[in-house]
């Protein structure tokens with residue numbers, strides 16, 4: 001393994017750093033999250049600010065740099081993508097497309113019609129996607145989903161309920177798994193569709209009803225999505241009928257890599273240390289406390305180890321290998337570190353101040369540390385329950401243990 005950046009990648013990194021220092025500021029928005037775009041989640045000004053920055057990424061040609069050239073991307077080498085992800089993540093810059101992971105499934109499994117009609121809208125950021133996989137009785141056990149899709153002429157008629165659809169009140173399109181063959185074994189009767197949620201005027205499409213779900217800080221983060229006889233043309237199918245499970249797993253695999261996680265938290269840690277260096281609790285400088293210094297050093301060491309694991313995954317990908325077990329280890333570590341090490345460490349250091357939220361005078365980091373500690377409780381559930389499923393994947397694909 002050689003983790004040293006090439007001269008070309010180093011030059012690109014320097015260019016990115018200069019660009020970010022000029023063009024990106026999170027202003028007073030809370031720009032951090034597992035998905036940056038979800039921060040200040042229900043704040044329309046924050047979303048607008050993110051989109052303005054994303055337009056600049058498009059002007060630079062970086063927005064879809066990782067896409068194959070035939071779809072308008074640059075087929076950027078893995079090392080360049082890694083540098084890009086890390087620099088953006090370190091600065092909490094909103095470089096990722098919300099639910100943009102469906103692009104991979106469309107490129108790999110989609111028809112020419114799907115590619116022609118959906119990839120350009122992702123390139124110019126005009127499509128806002130939501131993901132409709134989870135149901136009240138199908139979370140980690142996703143293949144138990146019950147939403148029905150019944151063939152009727154050129155359409156599927158879809159009826160059922162989804163839950164936890166992040167940001168679906170902003171979305172105009174939905175990628176959604178439905179059961180089309182109730183008699184087949186559960187993984188084999190599922191079809192993967194794209195469904196319009198809003199029309200051109202921003203009105204909800206016929207048969208669609210959203211019911212808001214709020215996170216523990218009161219932000220509207222998800223919705224339950226009810227579908228009542230929604231007609232979806234068959235040309236909007238990704239992959240083959242009843243083989244949707246496999247196409248949808250392509251989407252989840254793109255979601256689960258999360259190579260930039262360590263860089264993102266290292267950025268938070270550096271900014272946290274800068275804030276704490278100017279902070280006193282009970283008249284004493286926070287960083288003068290040796291216990292605090294040890295806790296911060298431990299967190300940094302953990303993050304560096306995670307970063308090396310992520311680099312290893314990228315290095316294997318660059319050689320054309322498929323790092324299934326290694327990717328699962330790296331992904332699982334990223335979740336464990338965030339949930340069990342990183343945010344609890346910061347929360348412990350700021351103690352009761354963590355309950356002060358944005359806008360409150362004494363809230364460290366304008367409330368972002370306390371907020372993210374609270375929200376880290378959900379880490380590991382999103383993305384299909386990675387914290388629960390990661391060990392299973394490692395056991396089966398890494399250690400060769402039976403299912």
Ligand SMILES: Cc1cc2nc3c(=O)[nH]c(=O)nc-3n(C[C@H](O)[C@H](O)[C@H](O)COP(=O)(O)OP(=O)(O)OC[C@H]3O[C@@H](n4cnc5c(N)ncnc54)[C@H](O)[C@@H]3O)c2cc1C
Nearest residue numbers: 131132133134139140164165166378381382383384385388
């Ligand atoms: C922030 C966030 C965003 C989300 N966004 C979306 C979205 O946009 N679209 C979408 O479709 N869904 C979304 N989800 C839902 C997410 O995919 C589900 O929460 C996840 O699949 C887990 O399902 P569940 O919540 O029903 O928990 P359950 O499956 O009921 O699991 C409950 C508990 O049992 C444990 N468990 C379950 N099965 C196993 C197993 N086999 N081995 C070991 N332990 C197990 C789990 O660890 C968990 O602690 C989101 C969730 C979160 C938290």
